[in-house]
Amino acid sequence: MSHGSRPERVGDLIRSELGLQLTRHVRDPGVRHVTVTHVRMSKDLQQARVFYTGPEDDTGRRDTARALRRAKPFLKRQLGRRLQLRHVPELRFEHDDTVAQQDRMAHLFDQIAQEPPVNTESSEPDP
Numbered sequence: 001m002s003h004g005s006r007p008e009r010v011g012d013l014i015r016s017e018l019g020l021q022l023t024r025h026v027r028d029p030g031v032r033h034v035t036v037t038h039v040r041m042s043k044d045l046q047q048a049r050v051f052y053t054g055p056e057d058d059t060g061r062r063d064t065a066r067a068l069r070r071a072k073p074f075l076k077r078q079l080g081r082r083l084q085l086r087h088v089p090e091l092r093f094e095h096d097d098t099v100a101q102q103d104r105m106a107h108l109f110d111q112i113a114q115e116p117p118v119n120t121e122s123s124e125p126d127p
Helices: 006-024 058-082 098-114
Strands: 035-041 047-053 090-095
Touching: 006 035, 006 047, 006 058, 058 090
Parallel strands: 047 090
Antiparallel strands: 035 047
């Protein structure tokens, strides 16, 4: 029995293969600190949205995006060789902001927890 839909399974395969290729075979220093977090495939398996984390500063993000664009043809060739797919999907890289959003939410919850409770009871009786 298979687990998940075909686009999800193919996305997981592509995620693991891209992670391997980026860490072992891509020599561009712009992708040194990139981690592929998730790959979302289109239903027809023609396009792959590759979500990644990396440097959080603007310059680092820009450099990483450029490095991934430069590495895209190599990565696509490697996917074609290593995965047995009829068609290698078009790769679209997108920075994954979920970790930063989770940190921001945790910080907000910490701030709320540290605030003194608001007294909702009034000292004057209702008429």
